[in-house]
């Protein structure tokens with residue numbers, strides 16, 4: 442069985458980044474695409490935001506707090522864009538359920554997609570330990586979220602899932 446993997450659309454070269462830029466297509470991602478594994482998503486665009494769009498950050502950088510309603514996502518100008526971020530996270534969970542997703546590769550440090558770090562809400566480029574809103578939702582749903590610098594680990598996690606499914610399970614002793 443080849444498990445599917447949820448991938449940030451901007452890592453696939455789709456023009457969805459807030460600044461309209463693109464990323465180089467990475468070899469691992471190209472291989473997954475050829476295997477039909479990739480479920481692409483851009484939580485911000487699918488949550489209803491335009492491209493290009495104003496930069497946004499979560500004060501404190503904790504996407505889980507946005508899910509819990511104790512923090513908001515704000516643009517540089519102070520506009521509250523929490524709604525589209527929550528909608529994007531909801532769409533990610535829906536895709537994960539529909540496709541049996543257990544592994545995701547999402548863009549590092551995005552207020553939606555970041556898995557380990559985020560910007561702190563001061564728009565000064567200051568990074569803190571944290572995560573984006575969609576990444577937090579997926580993590581809570583039991584999906585392992587990697588970023589584009591962790592593709593080897595993501596590939597290993599995906600292949601382990603494939604092998605687990607393919608393994609012939611011996612009958613379990615009673616002991």
Ligand code: SF4
Pocket residue numbers: 449450451452457458459482483484485486548551553554
């Ligand atoms: Fe979309 Fe996530 Fe990429 Fe931002 S980081 S452009 S939300 S896929």
